[in-house]
Amino acid sequence: MMLPTHAVIGLAVAAPLVVFYPDLAPAALTGILVGSLGPDLDLYAGHRRTLHYPTGYALLALPLAAVAVVVPTTMTVGVTAAIVGAAIHCQLDRFGGGLELRPWEGTSDRAVYDHVRGRWRRPKRWVRYDGSPEDLMLLLSIGLPLLVVLEGPFRAVVAVALVVGVVYVGLRRRLATVAPVVFGHVPDRLEEYVPERYRTQ
Known part of the structure:
Protein backbone atom coordinates (compact mmCIF):
# COMPACT_ATOMS: atom_id res chain seq x y z
CA MET A 1 0.00 0.00 0.00
CA MET A 2 1.10 3.53 -0.62
CA LEU A 3 2.32 5.71 2.25
CA PRO A 4 -0.78 7.97 2.29
CA THR A 5 -2.95 4.90 2.84
CA HIS A 6 -0.76 3.78 5.73
CA ALA A 7 -1.08 7.27 7.23
CA VAL A 8 -4.87 7.50 7.09
CA ILE A 9 -5.37 3.95 8.35
CA GLY A 10 -3.20 4.74 11.36
CA LEU A 11 -5.09 7.96 12.05
CA ALA A 12 -8.39 6.11 11.72
CA VAL A 13 -7.32 3.61 14.39
CA ALA A 14 -6.55 6.42 16.85
CA ALA A 15 -9.49 8.66 15.85
CA PRO A 16 -11.97 7.28 18.45
CA LEU A 17 -9.85 8.85 21.17
CA VAL A 18 -10.94 12.26 19.86
CA VAL A 19 -14.40 11.47 21.29
CA PHE A 20 -13.61 9.27 24.29
CA TYR A 21 -10.28 10.69 25.55
CA PRO A 22 -9.84 14.10 23.94
CA ASP A 23 -6.94 15.05 26.26
CA LEU A 24 -4.90 12.08 25.06
CA ALA A 25 -6.03 12.13 21.44
CA PRO A 26 -3.29 14.48 20.12
CA ALA A 27 -0.55 12.27 21.59
CA ALA A 28 -2.17 9.13 20.18
CA LEU A 29 -2.72 10.66 16.75
CA THR A 30 0.82 12.02 16.58
CA GLY A 31 2.32 8.75 17.77
CA ILE A 32 0.35 6.54 15.43
CA LEU A 33 1.07 8.81 12.47
CA VAL A 34 4.82 8.63 13.16
CA GLY A 35 4.60 4.87 13.61
CA SER A 36 2.52 4.41 10.46
CA LEU A 37 5.07 6.27 8.36
CA GLY A 38 8.28 5.24 10.13
CA PRO A 39 8.91 1.77 8.70
CA ASP A 40 9.15 3.14 5.16
CA LEU A 41 12.21 5.19 6.09
CA ASP A 42 14.09 2.07 4.98
CA LEU A 43 12.98 2.61 1.37
CA TYR A 44 16.58 2.98 0.13
CA ALA A 45 18.25 0.69 2.67
CA GLY A 46 16.76 -2.79 2.66
CA HIS A 47 13.14 -1.84 2.08
CA ARG A 48 10.56 -3.84 4.05
CA ARG A 49 13.36 -5.44 6.01
CA THR A 50 15.53 -2.89 7.81
CA LEU A 51 12.74 -1.10 9.72
CA HIS A 52 9.91 -3.58 9.16
CA TYR A 53 9.29 -5.96 12.08
CA PRO A 54 5.80 -7.46 11.63
CA THR A 55 6.09 -9.76 14.63
CA GLY A 56 8.40 -7.65 16.78
CA TYR A 57 6.27 -4.51 16.76
CA ALA A 58 3.13 -6.51 17.53
CA LEU A 59 4.76 -8.25 20.49
CA LEU A 60 6.13 -4.95 21.81
CA ALA A 61 2.75 -3.22 21.46
CA LEU A 62 1.03 -5.55 23.96
CA PRO A 63 3.00 -4.65 27.13
CA LEU A 64 3.17 -1.00 26.08
CA ALA A 65 -0.62 -0.91 25.70
CA ALA A 66 -0.97 -2.35 29.21
CA VAL A 67 1.29 0.37 30.59
CA ALA A 68 -0.67 3.05 28.70
CA VAL A 69 -3.94 1.78 30.19
CA VAL A 70 -2.56 1.75 33.74
CA VAL A 71 -0.58 4.99 33.40
CA PRO A 72 -2.34 7.01 30.66
CA THR A 73 0.04 9.91 30.07
CA THR A 74 0.82 11.66 26.82
CA MET A 75 4.20 9.87 26.80
CA THR A 76 2.88 6.33 27.36
CA VAL A 77 -0.01 6.81 24.95
CA GLY A 78 2.18 8.43 22.28
CA VAL A 79 4.88 5.74 22.42
CA THR A 80 2.31 2.94 22.44
CA ALA A 81 0.49 4.49 19.49
CA ALA A 82 3.75 4.77 17.54
CA ILE A 83 4.52 1.07 18.00
CA VAL A 84 0.92 0.12 17.17
CA GLY A 85 1.15 2.24 14.00
CA ALA A 86 4.38 0.51 12.97
CA ALA A 87 2.85 -2.91 13.66
CA ILE A 88 -0.21 -2.10 11.55
CA HIS A 89 2.01 -0.78 8.74
CA CYS A 90 4.01 -4.03 8.60
CA GLN A 91 0.90 -6.20 8.64
CA LEU A 92 -0.71 -4.12 5.89
CA ASP A 93 2.36 -4.59 3.70
CA ARG A 94 1.54 -8.31 3.65
CA PHE A 95 -1.87 -7.57 2.13
CA GLY A 96 -0.38 -5.64 -0.77
CA GLY A 97 1.87 -6.59 -3.67
CA GLY A 98 5.40 -7.87 -3.66
CA LEU A 99 8.66 -6.01 -3.40
CA GLU A 100 9.29 -5.27 -7.07
CA LEU A 101 9.34 -2.31 -9.44
CA ARG A 102 6.19 -3.46 -11.24
CA PRO A 103 4.17 -5.26 -8.55
CA TRP A 104 1.15 -5.59 -10.86
CA GLU A 105 3.13 -8.29 -12.67
CA GLY A 106 3.12 -10.42 -9.49
CA THR A 107 6.66 -11.76 -9.87
CA SER A 108 7.91 -11.25 -6.31
CA ASP A 109 7.22 -13.53 -3.34
CA ARG A 110 8.56 -10.95 -0.87
CA ALA A 111 6.07 -8.75 0.98
CA VAL A 112 7.77 -8.05 4.30
CA TYR A 113 10.65 -9.66 6.17
CA ASP A 114 9.85 -11.39 9.45
CA HIS A 115 12.95 -11.20 11.64
CA VAL A 116 11.49 -13.54 14.25
CA ARG A 117 10.87 -16.32 11.73
CA GLY A 118 13.94 -15.41 9.69
CA ARG A 119 12.16 -15.37 6.35
CA TRP A 120 10.17 -13.20 3.95
CA ARG A 121 6.40 -13.33 4.20
CA ARG A 122 4.57 -13.73 0.91
CA PRO A 123 2.31 -10.97 -0.44
CA LYS A 124 -1.43 -11.69 -0.28
CA ARG A 125 -2.21 -9.08 -2.99
CA TRP A 126 -5.62 -8.14 -1.56
CA VAL A 127 -4.56 -4.67 -2.65
CA ARG A 128 -2.70 -5.67 -5.81
CA TYR A 129 0.03 -3.05 -5.53
CA ASP A 130 0.78 0.34 -4.04
CA GLY A 131 -0.99 2.97 -6.10
CA SER A 132 -3.56 0.54 -7.52
CA PRO A 133 -7.21 1.55 -7.96
CA GLU A 134 -8.18 -0.49 -4.89
CA ASP A 135 -5.45 1.27 -2.90
CA LEU A 136 -7.03 4.57 -3.91
CA MET A 137 -10.50 3.32 -2.95
CA LEU A 138 -9.19 2.33 0.47
CA LEU A 139 -7.51 5.71 0.90
CA LEU A 140 -10.65 7.64 -0.05
CA SER A 141 -13.06 5.50 1.97
CA ILE A 142 -11.04 6.04 5.14
CA GLY A 143 -9.58 9.49 4.47
CA LEU A 144 -12.74 11.38 3.51
CA PRO A 145 -14.58 10.60 6.79
CA LEU A 146 -11.44 11.60 8.71
CA LEU A 147 -11.70 15.07 7.19
CA VAL A 148 -14.93 15.41 9.18
CA VAL A 149 -13.78 13.70 12.38
CA VAL A 181 16.28 5.76 -16.33
CA VAL A 182 16.75 8.07 -13.33
CA PHE A 183 18.45 5.63 -10.98
CA GLY A 184 20.40 3.73 -13.63
CA HIS A 185 22.96 6.52 -13.90
CA VAL A 186 23.76 7.36 -10.28
CA PRO A 187 27.41 7.81 -9.26
CA ASP A 188 29.15 4.62 -8.13
CA ARG A 189 29.42 5.85 -4.53
CA LEU A 190 25.62 6.12 -4.31
CA GLU A 191 24.78 2.86 -6.08
CA GLU A 192 24.55 0.85 -2.86
CA TYR A 193 21.68 3.08 -1.70
CA VAL A 194 19.59 2.50 -4.82
CA PRO A 195 17.46 -0.65 -4.72
CA GLU A 196 18.27 -3.16 -7.45
CA ARG A 197 14.67 -3.05 -8.70
CA TYR A 198 15.11 0.66 -9.56
CA ARG A 199 18.15 0.02 -11.71
CA THR A 200 16.82 -2.68 -13.99
CA GLN A 201 14.14 -2.58 -16.67
Whole structure:
Protein backbone atom coordinates (compact mmCIF):
# COMPACT_ATOMS: atom_id res chain seq x y z
CA MET A 1 0.00 0.00 0.00
CA MET A 2 1.10 3.53 -0.62
CA LEU A 3 2.32 5.71 2.25
CA PRO A 4 -0.78 7.97 2.29
CA THR A 5 -2.95 4.90 2.84
CA HIS A 6 -0.76 3.78 5.73
CA ALA A 7 -1.08 7.27 7.23
CA VAL A 8 -4.87 7.50 7.09
CA ILE A 9 -5.37 3.95 8.35
CA GLY A 10 -3.20 4.74 11.36
CA LEU A 11 -5.09 7.96 12.05
CA ALA A 12 -8.39 6.11 11.72
CA VAL A 13 -7.32 3.61 14.39
CA ALA A 14 -6.55 6.42 16.85
CA ALA A 15 -9.49 8.66 15.85
CA PRO A 16 -11.97 7.28 18.45
CA LEU A 17 -9.85 8.85 21.17
CA VAL A 18 -10.94 12.26 19.86
CA VAL A 19 -14.40 11.47 21.29
CA PHE A 20 -13.61 9.27 24.29
CA TYR A 21 -10.28 10.69 25.55
CA PRO A 22 -9.84 14.10 23.94
CA ASP A 23 -6.94 15.05 26.26
CA LEU A 24 -4.90 12.08 25.06
CA ALA A 25 -6.03 12.13 21.44
CA PRO A 26 -3.29 14.48 20.12
CA ALA A 27 -0.55 12.27 21.59
CA ALA A 28 -2.17 9.13 20.18
CA LEU A 29 -2.72 10.66 16.75
CA THR A 30 0.82 12.02 16.58
CA GLY A 31 2.32 8.75 17.77
CA ILE A 32 0.35 6.54 15.43
CA LEU A 33 1.07 8.81 12.47
CA VAL A 34 4.82 8.63 13.16
CA GLY A 35 4.60 4.87 13.61
CA SER A 36 2.52 4.41 10.46
CA LEU A 37 5.07 6.27 8.36
CA GLY A 38 8.28 5.24 10.13
CA PRO A 39 8.91 1.77 8.70
CA ASP A 40 9.15 3.14 5.16
CA LEU A 41 12.21 5.19 6.09
CA ASP A 42 14.09 2.07 4.98
CA LEU A 43 12.98 2.61 1.37
CA TYR A 44 16.58 2.98 0.13
CA ALA A 45 18.25 0.69 2.67
CA GLY A 46 16.76 -2.79 2.66
CA HIS A 47 13.14 -1.84 2.08
CA ARG A 48 10.56 -3.84 4.05
CA ARG A 49 13.36 -5.44 6.01
CA THR A 50 15.53 -2.89 7.81
CA LEU A 51 12.74 -1.10 9.72
CA HIS A 52 9.91 -3.58 9.16
CA TYR A 53 9.29 -5.96 12.08
CA PRO A 54 5.80 -7.46 11.63
CA THR A 55 6.09 -9.76 14.63
CA GLY A 56 8.40 -7.65 16.78
CA TYR A 57 6.27 -4.51 16.76
CA ALA A 58 3.13 -6.51 17.53
CA LEU A 59 4.76 -8.25 20.49
CA LEU A 60 6.13 -4.95 21.81
CA ALA A 61 2.75 -3.22 21.46
CA LEU A 62 1.03 -5.55 23.96
CA PRO A 63 3.00 -4.65 27.13
CA LEU A 64 3.17 -1.00 26.08
CA ALA A 65 -0.62 -0.91 25.70
CA ALA A 66 -0.97 -2.35 29.21
CA VAL A 67 1.29 0.37 30.59
CA ALA A 68 -0.67 3.05 28.70
CA VAL A 69 -3.94 1.78 30.19
CA VAL A 70 -2.56 1.75 33.74
CA VAL A 71 -0.58 4.99 33.40
CA PRO A 72 -2.34 7.01 30.66
CA THR A 73 0.04 9.91 30.07
CA THR A 74 0.82 11.66 26.82
CA MET A 75 4.20 9.87 26.80
CA THR A 76 2.88 6.33 27.36
CA VAL A 77 -0.01 6.81 24.95
CA GLY A 78 2.18 8.43 22.28
CA VAL A 79 4.88 5.74 22.42
CA THR A 80 2.31 2.94 22.44
CA ALA A 81 0.49 4.49 19.49
CA ALA A 82 3.75 4.77 17.54
CA ILE A 83 4.52 1.07 18.00
CA VAL A 84 0.92 0.12 17.17
CA GLY A 85 1.15 2.24 14.00
CA ALA A 86 4.38 0.51 12.97
CA ALA A 87 2.85 -2.91 13.66
CA ILE A 88 -0.21 -2.10 11.55
CA HIS A 89 2.01 -0.78 8.74
CA CYS A 90 4.01 -4.03 8.60
CA GLN A 91 0.90 -6.20 8.64
CA LEU A 92 -0.71 -4.12 5.89
CA ASP A 93 2.36 -4.59 3.70
CA ARG A 94 1.54 -8.31 3.65
CA PHE A 95 -1.87 -7.57 2.13
CA GLY A 96 -0.38 -5.64 -0.77
CA GLY A 97 1.87 -6.59 -3.67
CA GLY A 98 5.40 -7.87 -3.66
CA LEU A 99 8.66 -6.01 -3.40
CA GLU A 100 9.29 -5.27 -7.07
CA LEU A 101 9.34 -2.31 -9.44
CA ARG A 102 6.19 -3.46 -11.24
CA PRO A 103 4.17 -5.26 -8.55
CA TRP A 104 1.15 -5.59 -10.86
CA GLU A 105 3.13 -8.29 -12.67
CA GLY A 106 3.12 -10.42 -9.49
CA THR A 107 6.66 -11.76 -9.87
CA SER A 108 7.91 -11.25 -6.31
CA ASP A 109 7.22 -13.53 -3.34
CA ARG A 110 8.56 -10.95 -0.87
CA ALA A 111 6.07 -8.75 0.98
CA VAL A 112 7.77 -8.05 4.30
CA TYR A 113 10.65 -9.66 6.17
CA ASP A 114 9.85 -11.39 9.45
CA HIS A 115 12.95 -11.20 11.64
CA VAL A 116 11.49 -13.54 14.25
CA ARG A 117 10.87 -16.32 11.73
CA GLY A 118 13.94 -15.41 9.69
CA ARG A 119 12.16 -15.37 6.35
CA TRP A 120 10.17 -13.20 3.95
CA ARG A 121 6.40 -13.33 4.20
CA ARG A 122 4.57 -13.73 0.91
CA PRO A 123 2.31 -10.97 -0.44
CA LYS A 124 -1.43 -11.69 -0.28
CA ARG A 125 -2.21 -9.08 -2.99
CA TRP A 126 -5.62 -8.14 -1.56
CA VAL A 127 -4.56 -4.67 -2.65
CA ARG A 128 -2.70 -5.67 -5.81
CA TYR A 129 0.03 -3.05 -5.53
CA ASP A 130 0.78 0.34 -4.04
CA GLY A 131 -0.99 2.97 -6.10
CA SER A 132 -3.56 0.54 -7.52
CA PRO A 133 -7.21 1.55 -7.96
CA GLU A 134 -8.18 -0.49 -4.89
CA ASP A 135 -5.45 1.27 -2.90
CA LEU A 136 -7.03 4.57 -3.91
CA MET A 137 -10.50 3.32 -2.95
CA LEU A 138 -9.19 2.33 0.47
CA LEU A 139 -7.51 5.71 0.90
CA LEU A 140 -10.65 7.64 -0.05
CA SER A 141 -13.06 5.50 1.97
CA ILE A 142 -11.04 6.04 5.14
CA GLY A 143 -9.58 9.49 4.47
CA LEU A 144 -12.74 11.38 3.51
CA PRO A 145 -14.58 10.60 6.79
CA LEU A 146 -11.44 11.60 8.71
CA LEU A 147 -11.70 15.07 7.19
CA VAL A 148 -14.93 15.41 9.18
CA VAL A 149 -13.78 13.70 12.38
CA LEU A 150 -10.33 15.26 12.79
CA GLU A 151 -9.43 18.89 13.24
CA GLY A 152 -6.42 21.19 12.98
CA PRO A 153 -3.10 19.74 11.81
CA PHE A 154 -4.44 16.18 11.64
CA ARG A 155 -7.16 17.22 9.21
CA ALA A 156 -4.45 18.94 7.15
CA VAL A 157 -2.37 15.74 7.16
CA VAL A 158 -5.35 13.78 5.86
CA ALA A 159 -6.00 16.37 3.14
CA VAL A 160 -2.36 16.22 2.01
CA ALA A 161 -2.46 12.40 2.08
CA LEU A 162 -5.54 12.40 -0.15
CA VAL A 163 -3.98 14.77 -2.69
CA VAL A 164 -0.64 12.94 -2.74
CA GLY A 165 -2.43 9.60 -3.04
CA VAL A 166 -4.58 10.67 -5.98
CA VAL A 167 -1.54 12.09 -7.83
CA TYR A 168 0.57 9.01 -7.06
CA VAL A 169 -2.10 6.63 -8.34
CA GLY A 170 -2.29 8.65 -11.56
CA LEU A 171 1.48 8.41 -12.06
CA ARG A 172 2.22 4.98 -10.55
CA ARG A 173 2.78 2.96 -13.73
CA ARG A 174 4.72 5.75 -15.41
CA LEU A 175 7.07 5.96 -12.41
CA ALA A 176 8.04 2.32 -12.94
CA THR A 177 9.25 3.25 -16.43
CA VAL A 178 11.07 6.37 -15.29
CA ALA A 179 12.84 4.83 -12.25
CA PRO A 180 15.43 2.74 -14.17
CA VAL A 181 16.28 5.76 -16.33
CA VAL A 182 16.75 8.07 -13.33
CA PHE A 183 18.45 5.63 -10.98
CA GLY A 184 20.40 3.73 -13.63
CA HIS A 185 22.96 6.52 -13.90
CA VAL A 186 23.76 7.36 -10.28
CA PRO A 187 27.41 7.81 -9.26
CA ASP A 188 29.15 4.62 -8.13
CA ARG A 189 29.42 5.85 -4.53
CA LEU A 190 25.62 6.12 -4.31
CA GLU A 191 24.78 2.86 -6.08
CA GLU A 192 24.55 0.85 -2.86
CA TYR A 193 21.68 3.08 -1.70
CA VAL A 194 19.59 2.50 -4.82
CA PRO A 195 17.46 -0.65 -4.72
CA GLU A 196 18.27 -3.16 -7.45
CA ARG A 197 14.67 -3.05 -8.70
CA TYR A 198 15.11 0.66 -9.56
CA ARG A 199 18.15 0.02 -11.71
CA THR A 200 16.82 -2.68 -13.99
CA GLN A 201 14.14 -2.58 -16.67
